[in-house]
Amino acid sequence: MSLLKLTCREAARLLVERRSRATGLGERLSLRLHLGICSMCRRYDQQLGLMDQALGRWRAYRDEDPTEGEDPPAR
Amino acid sequence: MSDFARQIETLQPQLLRYARSQLRNDAWAEDAVSDTVLAALEKPQAFNGLSQLKTWLVGILKHKVIDQLRRHKREATVLDRDDAEDLDDLMFTADGHWREAPSDWGVPEQALRERQFITVLDACIEHLPQAQARVFMMREWLELPADEVCKELAITSTNLWVLLHRARLRLRDCLQAHWFDGRPPAAGRPTPSTP
Numbered sequence: 001m002s003l004l005k006l007t008c009r010e011a012a013r014l015l016v017e018r019r020s021r022a023t024g025l026g027e028r029l030s031l032r033l034h035l036g037i038c039s040m041c042r043r044y045d046q047q048l049g050l051m052d053q054a055l056g057r058w059r060a061y062r063d064e065d066p067t068e069g070e071d072p073p074a075r
Numbered sequence: 076m077s078d079f080a081r082q083i084e085t086l087q088p089q090l091l092r093y094a095r096s097q098l099r100n101d102a103w104a105e106d107a108v109s110d111t112v113l114a115a116l117e118k119p120q121a122f123n124g125l126s127q128l129k130t131w132l133v134g135i136l137k138h139k140v141i142d143q144l145r146r147h148k149r150e151a152t153v154l155d156r157d158d159a160e161d162l163d164d165l166m167f168t169a170d171g172h173w174r175e176a177p178s179d180w181g182v183p184e185q186a187l188r189e190r191q192f193i194t195v196l197d198a199c200i201e202h203l204p205q206a207q208a209r210v211f212m213m214r215e216w217l218e219l220p221a222d223e224v225c226k227e228l229a230i231t232s233t234n235l236w237v238l239l240h241r242a243r244l245r246l247r248d249c250l251q252a253h254w255f256d257g258r259p260p261a262a263g264r265p266t267p268s269t270p
Contacts, residue, residue: 007167007170007171007172008167008171008172008173009163009166009167009171009172010171012166012167012240012244013236013237013240016236016239016240016243017236017239017240020214020221020236020239021221021232040173040176040177041173043176043177043178043179044173044177044247046179046180047177047180047247048243048247050180050182050183050187051243051246051247051250053187054187054192054193054196055196055215057187057188057193058193058196058197058200058215059215059216059218061190061193061197062093062133062197062216063129063130063133063134064127064129064130065129066086066127066128066129068089
């Protein structure tokens with residue numbers, strides 16, 4: 001991949017990777033440049049952030065809530 | 076049967092469901108759950124009552140699930156057809172552009188609090204192809220560091236990133252279809268709080 005000219009596909013991958021590993025300087029720089037001009041990838045990054053939040057809640061439901069998996073009580 | 080044993084028995088179906096969703100193999104999941112129940116019954120004094128019984132059991136289960144993954148390392152990384160299919164091609168054009176612009180999900184704080192949203196997310200995770208699901212769950216549920224996932228499954232870090240990338244694209248697609256598109260518009264947006 002050319003660091004100075006990322007495609008959206010490469011940027012999308014890097015957005016996932018940087019949640020799990022320390023990215024290199026070149027990767028960070030090229031991602032920043034890409035996000036600066038690409039609203040679609042900025043939006044994907046927001047979606048990823050939201051999924052991260054949701055996964056935190058999902059984990060809590062799984063690991064803590066004894067009623068998880070039952071039907072929610074009728075409101 | 077003691078009260079303790081009975082409480083454990085009540086939680087068993089949930090434990091089995093969790094083990095299955097991580098391991099994607101019924102026999103391994105059953106082994107992980109029986110190991111968990113045996114460990115719990117052997118050392119009931121280890122449950123100090125400070126956490127919920129379920130939290131304690133899930134903690135043990137996670138270790139037993141990792142044991143199973145280790146034991147079946149070789150079979151656990153076999154890609155099924157859906158894993159191998161290049162999802163990137165569906166989402167991106169040949170020159171790497173988004174085929175369809177990601178939509179604005181807003182800040183659905185309300186949705187995040189709703190159990191139904193979590194249920195949809197859970198179902199979407201269930202629908203991930205095998206290898207993607209295993210890797211994704213090892214990161215998000217077992218909370219293992221990336222290098223450990225690679226080690227346990229004997230895969231390269233490049234494999235790992237590709238699988239995680241595809242899992243995220245699928246998850247996003249699934250949430251889009253089953254929550255953000257399929258709901259009345261208010262559900263995806265912050266709802267004004269009622270006094």
